[in-house]
Amino acid sequence: xxxxxxxxxxxxxxxxxxxxxxxxxxxxxxxxxxxxxxxxxxxxxxxxxxxxxxxxxxxxxxxxxxxxxxxxxxxxxxxxxxxxxxxxxxxxxxxxxxxxxxxxxxxxxxxxxxxxxxxxxxxxxxxxxxxxxxxxxxxxxxxxxxxxxxxxxxxxxxxxxxxxxxxxxxxxxxxxxxxxxxxxxxxxxxxxxxxxxxxxxxxxxxxxxxxxxxxxxxxxxxxxxxxxxxxxxxxxxxxxxxxxxxxxxxxxxxxxxxxxxxxxxxxxxxxxxxxxxxxxxxxxxxxxxxxxxxxxxxxxxxxxxxxxxxxxxxxxxxxxxxxxxxxxxxxxxxxxxxxxxxxxxxxxxxxxxxxxxxxxxxxxxxxxxxxxxxxxxxxxxxxxxxxxxxxxxxxxxxxxxxxxxxxxxxxxxxxxxxxxxxxxxxxx
Amino acid sequence: xxxxxxxxxxxxxxxxxxxxxxxxxxxxxxxxxxxxxxxxxxxxxxxxxxxxxxxxxxxxxxxxxxxxxxxxxxxxxxxxxxxxxxxxxxxxxxxxxxxxxxxxxxxxxxxxxxxxxxxxxxxxxxxxxxxxxxxxxxxxxxxxxxxxxxxxxxxxxxxxxxxxxxxxxxxxxxxxxxxxxxxxxxxxxxxxxxxxxxxxxxxxxxxxxxxxxxxxxxxxxxxxxxxxxxxxxxxxxxxxxxxxxxxxxxxxxxxxxxxxxxxxxxxxxxxxxxxxxxxxxxxxxxxxxxxxxxxxxxxxxxxxxxxxxxxxxxxxxxxxxxxxxxxxxxxxxxxxxxxxxxxxxxxxxxxxxxxxxxxxxxxxxxxxxxxxxxxxxxxxxxxxxxxxxxxxxxxxxxxxxxxxxxxxxxxxxxxxxxxxxxxxxxxx
Numbered sequence: 001x002x003x004x005x006x007x008x009x010x011x012x013x014x015x016x017x018x019x020x021x022x023x024x025x026x027x028x029x030x031x032x033x034x035x036x037x038x039x040x041x042x043x044x045x046x047x048x049x050x051x052x053x054x055x056x057x058x059x060x061x062x063x064x065x066x067x068x069x070x071x072x073x074x075x076x077x078x079x080x081x082x083x084x085x086x087x088x089x090x091x092x093x094x095x096x097x098x099x100x101x102x103x104x105x106x107x108x109x110x111x112x113x114x115x116x117x118x119x120x121x122x123x124x125x126x127x128x129x130x131x132x133x134x135x136x137x138x139x140x141x142x143x144x145x146x147x148x149x150x151x152x153x154x155x156x157x158x159x160x161x162x163x164x165x166x167x168x169x170x171x172x173x174x175x176x177x178x179x180x181x182x183x184x185x186x187x188x189x190x191x192x193x194x195x196x197x198x199x200x201x202x203x204x205x206x207x208x209x210x211x212x213x214x215x216x217x218x219x220x221x222x223x224x225x226x227x228x229x230x231x232x233x234x235x236x237x238x239x240x241x242x243x244x245x246x247x248x249x250x251x252x253x254x255x256x257x258x259x260x261x262x263x264x265x266x267x268x269x270x271x272x273x274x275x276x277x278x279x280x281x282x283x284x285x286x287x288x289x290x291x292x293x294x295x296x297x298x299x300x301x302x303x304x305x306x307x308x309x310x311x312x313x314x315x316x317x318x319x320x321x322x323x324x325x326x327x328x329x330x331x332x333x334x335x336x337x338x339x340x341x342x343x344x345x346x347x348x349x350x351x352x353x354x355x356x357x358x359x360x361x362x363x364x365x366x367x368x369x370x371x372x373x374x375x376x377x378x379x380x381x382x383x384x385x386x387x388x389x390x391x392x393x394x395x396x397x398x399x400x401x402x403x404x405x406x407x408x409x410x411x412x413x414x415x416x417x418x419x420x421x422x423x424x425x426x427x428x
Numbered sequence: 429x430x431x432x433x434x435x436x437x438x439x440x441x442x443x444x445x446x447x448x449x450x451x452x453x454x455x456x457x458x459x460x461x462x463x464x465x466x467x468x469x470x471x472x473x474x475x476x477x478x479x480x481x482x483x484x485x486x487x488x489x490x491x492x493x494x495x496x497x498x499x500x501x502x503x504x505x506x507x508x509x510x511x512x513x514x515x516x517x518x519x520x521x522x523x524x525x526x527x528x529x530x531x532x533x534x535x536x537x538x539x540x541x542x543x544x545x546x547x548x549x550x551x552x553x554x555x556x557x558x559x560x561x562x563x564x565x566x567x568x569x570x571x572x573x574x575x576x577x578x579x580x581x582x583x584x585x586x587x588x589x590x591x592x593x594x595x596x597x598x599x600x601x602x603x604x605x606x607x608x609x610x611x612x613x614x615x616x617x618x619x620x621x622x623x624x625x626x627x628x629x630x631x632x633x634x635x636x637x638x639x640x641x642x643x644x645x646x647x648x649x650x651x652x653x654x655x656x657x658x659x660x661x662x663x664x665x666x667x668x669x670x671x672x673x674x675x676x677x678x679x680x681x682x683x684x685x686x687x688x689x690x691x692x693x694x695x696x697x698x699x700x701x702x703x704x705x706x707x708x709x710x711x712x713x714x715x716x717x718x719x720x721x722x723x724x725x726x727x728x729x730x731x732x733x734x735x736x737x738x739x740x741x742x743x744x745x746x747x748x749x750x751x752x753x754x755x756x757x758x759x760x761x762x763x764x765x766x767x768x769x770x771x772x773x774x775x776x777x778x779x780x781x782x783x784x785x786x787x788x789x790x791x792x793x794x795x796x797x798x799x800x801x802x803x804x805x806x807x808x809x810x811x812x813x814x815x816x817x818x819x820x821x822x823x824x825x826x827x828x829x830x831x832x833x834x835x836x837x838x839x840x841x842x843x844x845x846x847x848x849x850x851x852x853x854x855x856x
Contacts (some may be wrong), residue, residue: 022578022720032645032758033577131575137721139575147559147567150450217460235760275727278706292450293565294740298702299725312720313578323751330460376575 004037005320008074008100010065010091011081011428012045012052015132018309019316030313034320037403044068062225069095069128076101076319078312085107096120096128103315105132105308109351111206111222112212114336128327129315131149134207135160137307138278138300140286142318144214145329149279151290153215155255157428161204162282162302163190164230164250168267169280172238172247178231181362190282200229201250205265208252211286212263216256217336220328224340225252228266232421237352241269241423244378246350252428260339268426269350275299276428289428346397348377348425352416361415362391369395369410372402388417394425432465433748436502436528437633438493438519439509440473440480443533443560446737447506447744448482458741462748472496486715497523504529504747506740512536524548524556526682531743533560533736542641543763546755556755557743562635563588565735568714573757574641579718580606580645583683585856589632590710590730591618592658592678596695597708600666606659620711628657629678633693639714640691641756643834644684645764647758652768653680656694660849665780668820669697669851672806674778675705683799686767696780696854703727704856709716715856765826774825775855776805781838781848785818790819796837797823800830816845824855 005226009016009024023030023040031037043356062068069077069091072075077095079102081088088109102121104110110117121128131141133159144156156169159165163185171179183198185191190198197203209222230250241248246269254263270276275297279285284302289295301307318325328335355361362381369376375396381392395403407420435451451458459465470488472495490496497505497519505523506532507530509516516537523530526846529810532538537557538545549556559569565804572584576577588591591613598609609625613619618626627632629703637650658678669676682691698704703725707713712730717723729735746753756763783789790809803824810818823831835848 020722026580027643028579029580030578032762035759134445137724139571139724142570142575143567146746147570147742148738149745150454150458150738152454152457217457273706275703275706278701278703290738292446292734292741294729294735296565296567297725297727299727301722304722306720307722310576310578310718313720314575317577318574321751321753323749325749331463334460 002036004039004384005034005391006039006041006073007078007316008042009040009078009080010068011043011044011079011187013080014305014313015308016080017054018305019080019312022309022313025056030317033246034317036320038316038320041073042068042071045241046166065091068092070267074100076103076316077106077318082106084112089113091121092117096124096126099124099126101126101319102128103312104130104165105312107133107203107206107210111209113157114210114220114327115332118332122326122332127319129318131314132311134210135284135286136300136302136304137310138284138286138298138302139311140211140288141214141316143296143298144211144288145325148288148290148293148296149329151292153288153290155253155289156211156215157201157287157345158208158211158252159249159276159279159285160207160252160302161250161367162284163198164204165279166190166282168230168233168238168248168250169261171235172242177235182427183237199231201227201265204250204252208254208263208265211259212254213335216261217330218261218338219335221338221340223261224261224338226266226343227263230267233267234392237421238421240352241350242272244394245272246270246425247272248423249276251276251290253426255345257341257345260341260344262341262343264343266424268424270426270428274428342401345398346399347399347427349395349403350423350425351393351395351420353391354419355391355422356415357384357387357389358415361389364413364415365410368406368413371409372406374398374402374406411420430464433462434469434501434503435506435744436496436499437468437506437508437624438472438496439507439532440471441508442733443736443740443801445480445482446733446738450737450741452483454555454720458745459705459765460787462745464748466744466748469501470496470499482622493519494522496750497528498526502528502762504531504744507532507534510534517541520545524552524554524769527552527554527811529554530556531740531748532558533740535561535631535634535638539637539648540756542638542648543760546760550754550760552799553766557745557746558638559742560736560739562638563712563714564728564730564739565731566712566726566730567739568639568716569642570742571726572639572716573753576718576721577723577757580722581716581718582696583681583717584639584643585715586636586639586680587704587713588635588693589626589676589678590712590732591626592632593707594618594710596658596661596666596676596678599663599748603616603663605663606661612673613767625657629655629693632678632680635768636682636691636693640682640689641763643682644689644766645758646689647763647767649768652691652766654692654694654771658695661695664818665851668780669778672822673700674698674853675700676851679704681854683773684772685769688767690769690771692771694852696852698856700855702856741851770829772827772829774824774827777831778851778852778853779821779848781819782845783819784843784845785812785817786843787854789817790842792841793838796834796841799837800834802826802830802834
């Protein structure tokens with residue numbers, strides 16, 4: 001197998017340019033490692049005239065990604081267009097139908113259509129790989145699918161949106177409000193065109209849905225991921241969590257419980273001294289737990305030209321070397337339909353609220369918790385002014401359903417100034 | 429390809445038992461993930477009568493590992509005997525000659541004979557895999573060989589001997605001397621029969637030599653790894669490093685320089701807040717750096733039944749799935765002969781010494797450094813008694829060769845109470 005592997009690259013943005021640079025710069029290295037050359041034969045993008053700082057003249061150009069996907073001189077269709085529908089989906093479908101292998105960095109596409117695309121690819125004898133779709137340069141798809149294949153996976157966790165991690169760690173280090181750092185992130189170009197994809201947890205939720213599918217042998221079910229964004233995290237939360245030895249992270253957790261598959265992407269408190277707690281800036285971290293291996297922690301850049309292109313090339317090299325794995329580690333047609341479970345494994349909770357400064361207010365709150373069988377581990381009332389009292393409560397282990405009932409009951413007591421913020425304290 | 433993959437397991441110690449447990453417990457999971465069953469057909473060990481807490485009656489027994497390696501009903505020979513020579517080597521050679529694939533956890537064997545064994549295996553059309561040989565459950569071989577295959581690797585680093593990391597972190601947390609914690613580790617059964625393999629850096633050096641071969645496409649050359657153990661690290665070093673925001677780690681570093689391949693396994697100072705600095709107890713960490721991906725950090729258990737067996741199974745699953753990679757990521761016959769370079773990339777150094785308490789002593793030491801062009805960043809003289817003065821110096825960036833010359837010159841000044849301890853401060 002020494003014939004060249006021929007790539008068609010659709011989408012020449014940041015990541016596409018990165019892939020082209022690697023193929024051009026490391027032609028010899030790649031040929032030595034793969035036992036055959038890797039070539040780009042054709043590319044497509046919306047704007048042919050734009051200077052992208054990389055040589056494109058030697059490649060055939062297609063205006064239409066679908067036409068690129070069908071070219072006879074393309075073995076592997078590399079989809080770097082993005083978006084969960086439209087041209088990316090049409091082109092990937094066309095590539096599969098034409099018997100091509102597909103490599104994509106598109107988490108939204110796979111979170112919504114991964115099951116159908118994987119079944120189509122496997123039915124056509126093609127492979128569909130997506131290392132770059134989850135956590136950028138971190139090789140979590142390969143590690144989970146291959147390195148931990150001898151394990152029953154017990155839990156997967158991850159900080160998988162670098163922008164959110166940047167915002168949360170920058171709030172703490174600079175003592176800035178959420179709004180101020182959000183603006184900063186926007187000015188730095190860190191945010192998606194629709195920032196809800198980042199700060200609403202949607203982008204990271206897509207990634208968690210893909211990891212959960214491999215981990216638990218279930219069909220991708222993005223709708224089953226409980227999503228909660230970081231928009232309500234205040235500098236007070238950051239500071240008070242830090243006082244108690246915690247950091248706030250937008251953390252995804254998926255685990256199989258007796259009740260079904262629990263998957264949630266939400267702001268959580270983690271110990272400041274843990275690997276997750278130590279993660280600063282726009283970095284990503286994926287934590288994989290298996291019954292034999294224990295805990296494996298993977299840390300790296302979750303975005304950017306080089307890291308994401310490195311992950312794309314990992315899939316390309318895999319195909320060049322003749323490794324042909326099912327998309328989610330076992331045949332897609334045999335994946336189980338997940339039974340989504342309420343996110344309700346017991347955990348301690350952090351509860352921040354502002355009470356009206358009147359006698360008996362705290363007692364009423366405590367009674368609401370007590371009525372749901374939730375006991376209080378620690379409670380602090382902070383300095384206050386203007387008739388309102390900030391209160392912080394850390395509960396003992398509680399069910400989220402009980403906590404939500406207690407919070408609903410609190411709303412009826414007329415002692416709350418605003419809706420309480422409740423954050424799970426994750427055992428990492 | 430739905431016929432069972434048949435394993436013959438030689439060596440039924442901790443790891444062998446772990447592998448057998450996984451194959452028995454996860455038969456269905458493995459069959460789903462591999463597309464075919466994984467079976468054990470035969471085993472061998474020295475003592476047939478010992479109760480190992482696992483069912484063995486269903487497997488054929490061989491007293492001789494070489495006989496096991498040649499059995500017709502074995503597809504993959506799993507070598508878990510250990511040792512760089514003797515029965516492990518003979519059996520692996522026999523398995524290769526008989527056309528079997530081989531999975532081994534034996535770093536000593538591969539560090540000494542990996543090149544010859546890889547060439548033999550590849551010549552015979554077999555594969556030889558060794559994920560479990562480096563850093564236990566951490567999937568560093570697969571990540572380096574496959575996930576980072578699009579990168580020129582610029583540096584690999586690792587804390588890869590859990591016993592040494594246990595000793596160094598326990599000295600700090602408990603304030604105990606090296607000798608006291610060494611005894612503790614011995615009592616806990618953490619030490620090899622010959623403890624020099626651990627504390628002398630040999631075991632970790634074997635692992636670094638294997639990583640370097642994959643990273644830089646060079647033949648395994650254990651002799652080129654500069655080894656320095658942790659035996660001379662005192663509780664004073666631990667405490668003084670901590671005072672300055674550092675931790676002492678037995679750290680392996682391999683990097684390609686203009687002078688050749690630099691590989692060293694030695695105690696180093698790393699920032700206490702870095703992932704390497706944060707690594708506690710018997711854990712392992714591997715840090716891989718590539719020109720596109722940047723830095724990838726992998727953390728997990730470096731030893732033990734479950735983690736090591738998980739890594740063995742990763743290789744077994746790879747073979748079951750039909751993935752057939754060259755041992756070191758490209759054909760062994762084409763690996764370059766490394767040009768070993770002196771470990772001489774510039775770095776700041778930590779220098780601890782005890783001076784005779786007499787006028788001008790410090791000036792003489794400073795003069796020795798100055799004569800080699802080494803400037804001093806920080807210097808502290810500690811409280812002293814009985815006519816001797818503990819002194820700590822942190823240099824600006826210096827070459828190790830210059831530092832060694834300065835230390836040799838110091839010996840001629842007659843102001844040293846004992847030989848100085850010099851530790852590189854690694855930029856991690």
